[in-house]
Amino acid sequence: MPGAPCCTTASNQPCQADPRSRLVQCFAAAFPNLEAEAIPRAAAATLPEWDSLASMTLLGLIEEEFQLRVPAADIPRLTSFSVILNYIDNIVVRGDNYVASPIKG
Amino acid sequence: MSPARSRDDSLAQEGATGWGGGPAAATAGSSYRVEIVEPAAFAEPASRILQDAFQPPCLRYTPDYLRWLFRFPNGLESIGVAAFDGAEPVGFFAVMPRWMRSGDRRLAVSLMSSLAVRPGRGGPLALALYSRLLELLRELGRPVVSYVRPGTVAERLLLWNFARAGLQARPLGSYRTYGALNAAGPADPPARVEEGDEDAFLEVVRSCRDERMLWRDPDRDQLRHYGADPRGCVLAVIRDASGGLIGAATVVLARVVLPQGDELIPMINSVHLPRPTAEALQALIQFARRRWDGQATAPVVTAPNLIGIDPAVLRAAGLRATPSAFQGYVFDPIADSLPAALMGTNLEVV
Numbered sequence: 048m049p050g051a052p053c054c055t056t057a058s059n060q061p062c063q064a065d066p067r068s069r070l071v072q073c074f075a076a077a078f079p080n081l082e083a084e085a086i087p088r089a090a091a092a093t094l095p096e097w098d099s100l101a102s103m104t105l106l107g108l109i110e111e112e113f114q115l116r117v118p119a120a121d122i123p124r125l126t127s128f129s130v131i132l133n134y135i136d137n138i139v140v141r142g143d144n145y146v147a148s149p150i151k152g
Numbered sequence: 153m154s155p156a157r158s159r160d161d162s163l164a165q166e167g168a169t170g171w172g173g174g175p176a177a178a179t180a181g182s183s184y185r186v187e188i189v190e191p192a193a194f195a196e197p198a199s200r201i202l203q204d205a206f207q208p209p210c211l212r213y214t215p216d217y218l219r220w221l222f223r224f225p226n227g228l229e230s231i232g233v234a235a236f237d238g239a240e241p242v243g244f245f246a247v248m249p250r251w252m253r254s255g256d257r258r259l260a261v262s263l264m265s266s267l268a269v270r271p272g273r274g275g276p277l278a279l280a281l282y283s284r285l286l287e288l289l290r291e292l293g294r295p296v297v298s299y300v301r302p303g304t305v306a307e308r309l310l311l312w313n314f315a316r317a318g319l320q321a322r323p324l325g326s327y328r329t330y331g332a333l334n335a336a337g338p339a340d341p342p343a344r345v346e347e348g349d350e351d352a353f354l355e356v357v358r359s360c361r362d363e364r365m366l367w368r369d370p371d372r373d374q375l376r377h378y379g380a381d382p383r384g385c386v387l388a389v390i391r392d393a394s395g396g397l398i399g400a401a402t403v404v405l406a407r408v409v410l411p412q413g414d415e416l417i418p419m420i421n422s423v424h425l426p427r428p429t430a431e432a433l434q435a436l437i438q439f440a441r442r443r444w445d446g447q448a449t450a451p452v453v454t455a456p457n458l459i460g461i462d463p464a465v466l467r468a469a470g471l472r473a474t475p476s477a478f479q480g481y482v483f484d485p486i487a488d489s490l491p492a493a494l495m496g497t498n499l500e501v502v
Contacts, residue, residue: 089274098274100315103312106279119283123184123235125276130183 062136066113073112074128077105090127113138179426184235184242184277186284191222191232191248191266198232198266203409205268209476211502216382217377218266221246221502222394225373226251228260231292233284235269235277245281247289247296250499253369254491255361261482262289264298265502267306282313290317293485295326297366299327299478299501307479314483324366324480325496329456330471332437342393343431347441350375354387356400356424365460366482366490367498368422378402384447388439390425390432391483399425399432402500403440405447406454420455421500433469459496 074086078096081089091097106125110116113135117125125131195218202213211217212280213304222230230250235243247262269277294442295321300307311321345350350372353359360367372377378385390399406419418440425432440453457476478501484490 098305099269099278099309102274102276102279103309106276107312107316119186119280119287122276122283123186123280127185 051067067132069112070128070132070135073105073108076103076108087128090129092126109135158229169387172500173411174201184237185232186214186235186280186281188284188288189234189244189468190231191230191246192219194232194234194241194244195219195222196247197234198219198244199246201241201270202268204270206409208409208411210409212409213266214382216457217407219250220380221247221266221381222375223377224248224250225258225377226371231262231285231288233281237273243277243281245285246282247285248502249294250297251369251371251374252497252499253357253360253367254365254389254494255363258369260294260296261365261366262292262296262378263499263502267442278309279313283317284311286313286317286319290319295485295490296483297324297497297499298481298483299463300481302477302479310481312426313327314481318447319483319485320487321481321483322490322494324482324494325459327457327459327478328499329454329474329476330445330458330466331452331454331474332472333452341435341438343390343398343429343435345388345390346388347388347433347439347443348379349389350387352359352397353387353400356389356397356426359397360424360426361499362426362460364493364495366494367424368498368500377469384444386443390435398429399423399436401425401436403436403443405444408450410480415450416448417450418448418453420453420464421457423455423458423498428465430465430468433461433465433471438469456501457498459498 069078071083071086074081074089075083078089078101080092080096091098091102106117106122109131115138121134125134195215198218199213199215222232226249230246230248232244232246234241244266246266249260249262252259252261268280269281280337298308298310298319314321325480339498353375354372357367357369374388378387385402385404388401388403389397392398401423402421404419406417408415409457420440437453441448454474455471456476458471480497482490482494
């Protein structure tokens with residue numbers, strides 16, 4: 048994975064940063080040429096760099112950062128920063144670990 | 153607006169495991185839908201997706217050919233997943249079951265082929281298709297064989313997705329396509345080829361027991377299915393000068409897409425040669441050329457899978473390596489269920 052993006056997940060300490068800023072870091076690592084202010088508007092439909100390889104990198108970073116495994120059924124929907132942030136916001140925080148819950152809609 | 157060319161477009165639009173997935177062209181904020189489909193029933197849209205995604209040179213995946221591929225009568229079902237953007241099919245991945253032999257053991261494997269997404273459709277589309285298909289393959293528990301162009305985006309995605317699914321990859325050899333322009337050979341060849349002898353074909357198949365190879369192991373119904381290949385396909389058995397059986401193969405009139413248009417090219421597949429010789433290969437090449445004489449539009453005979461045969465034997469038979477090559481992989485959901493010595497397969501590259 049290019050560039051350790053966000054909070055360390057190797058320690059047992061819960062991450063203090065909010066999910067949004069951590070997701071921004073994931074996007075910044077997956078799309079190094081993307082301006083920081085453009086990240087919240089990033090969408091696969093409009094970002095030429097968001098190809099299959101970038102998706103692979105991004106998914107790997109998100110799963111590592113948030114200590115979750117995205118189920119196959121949820122992957123097709125993850126096509127923009129805002130959708131992914133909403134997805135992560137729908138994940139329930141329990142103790143030190145995030146437990147995935149189904150995406151709505 | 154036409155989407156910009158991406159790494160997906162430039163590196164992976166070719167081969168058995170092809171690619172067309174560039175940056176996504178879906179409406180911002182939209183998403184794809186992935187469904188399980190019956191591959192033969194999905195042949196029409198699958199054909200369009202495959203032909204849009206693969207760059208020449210590649211096989212022509214007509215709907216008839218795909219239906220034939222997905223309907224092998226082997227008691228096992230092909231599996232397909234398709235992605236849709238609204239009502240539009242934009243991606244298709246499929247696996248076909250095949251019976252194989254390793255030593256004395258007969259086993260079913262899934263041949264992963266026909267993987268493609270429409271050009272300009274990137275984003276998470278390929279990952280979504282892989283994830284869904286690999287869920288199904290894990291449930292099946294069969295080894296999965298895949299051919300992919302080495303060094304491509306398709307290869308990276310294949311390996312990453314299987315690793316994510318907990319299926320470890322084992323390299324299964326490098327498959328160079330060979331071609332023969334002239335294999336005149338002697339007037340009285342020491343080997344000769346006969347067409348269509350099912351009993352002889354099966355006898356040769358049963359004699360292939362080298363555990364380093366995963367051998368194609370068709371039964372009689374499957375041999376007859378080869379005869380229904382819409383491209384044209386015949387069974388060939390090779391005998392030595394004394395009439396002894398020394399080999400078998402299928403010989404196809406393949407439709408290949410080239411930049412200048414389609415060509416009909418004799419192709420040798422599923423080669424069963426327990427003890428390969430130049431004479432046996434020469435006889436096979438000559439047979440392939442003669443069999444499709446008047447129909448073939450190119451003077452070359454090709455063979456995409458001659459793994460395990462000494463390059464000196466291939467040269468002596470008049471075969472020359474082409475730039476086209478695939479890397480084989482096998483993914484085994486059951487650890488160590490395949491022999492450690494396994495180094496290749498004679499399964500056709502489709």
